[in-house]
Amino acid sequence: MIYAALFYLIAGLTVFCALGVALSRNVVYSAFFLMGALLGAAGLYGFLLADFVAVVQILVYVGGILVLTLFAIMLTHQIAEVEVSNRSVGRLPAAILVIVTGVGMGLAIFRAPWHTAPSGEPPPTTYGIGEAFLGPYLLPFELASVVLLTALIGAIVLSRRELRD
Template sequence: MINIVFWFFVILTIAAALIVVLSKNLVYAAMALLVTLLGVAAMYIFLWADFLAGTQVMIYIGGILILLLFGIMLTHKITSVRISHTNVQRGVGALIVAAIFAGLAWMVNITPWLNIPVQEPQQTVHDIGILLMTDFLLPFEVASVLLLGALIGAAVLARKES
């Protein structure tokens, strides 16, 4: 049963990614990107990487994709704009993609999958939280202060002069 659900998400993610690339309507492409990112988050859950799944949803879907959708909605007449897919670099890009796919397929083929030991699933969120509050407390706080400074700087720049 788990294999069926996993392959459902794999096929859904690949199909949505193809729609993102091949769609001529930006709104459809953005919605397909939403499905693609949700599919990737589902695959992270299958890999017992619950922290990465949550991060995927919060950062990419909750932040970047919503920003992209606001940009599309606030741009006038963006739904009627058609994107041209004819390009000089299309053939070169297809060759590069085929070479990368062939390299990845070769690497998957030569990997001795049966010799790799299976690890027990772990609670990654708990372990990351413990590490952030003990061993990596100083870098965590430095990153927090840096983000706070960027937020204050953005607020100062966005403020209207009276």
């Protein structure tokens, strides 16, 4: 009972914050709503017994990506300027497309014969994930480090003017 109530609370927080990102006029508010949505998703991972993914979500998304996004917002806007929001164009066509997509995906969700027996391994899942990363997923894991290094170098080259001249 308490479990279900907590689930609905966190799911509601996630949905509310996601809609806030989509509908708020000010991009700074959107960023803070995004934080709520990311934290709510981390809570959902907790409910799904994925403790490691939940911690990674908080560390990388909330601690990294969101702070980076806020920095970019602050660097590209005059904070004192009132009109930091964007004029949203084409809300009606976008809403129609979103509703059509949602109905189609909703039908797929409720019609498909999913395998729904809960079978997740109980936490801590770090042992199994670590084994998988150094076993069957070793090549993607190493490639991921190359991708991150490339992204780092690319970001430095893109954002430093004297390196491009």
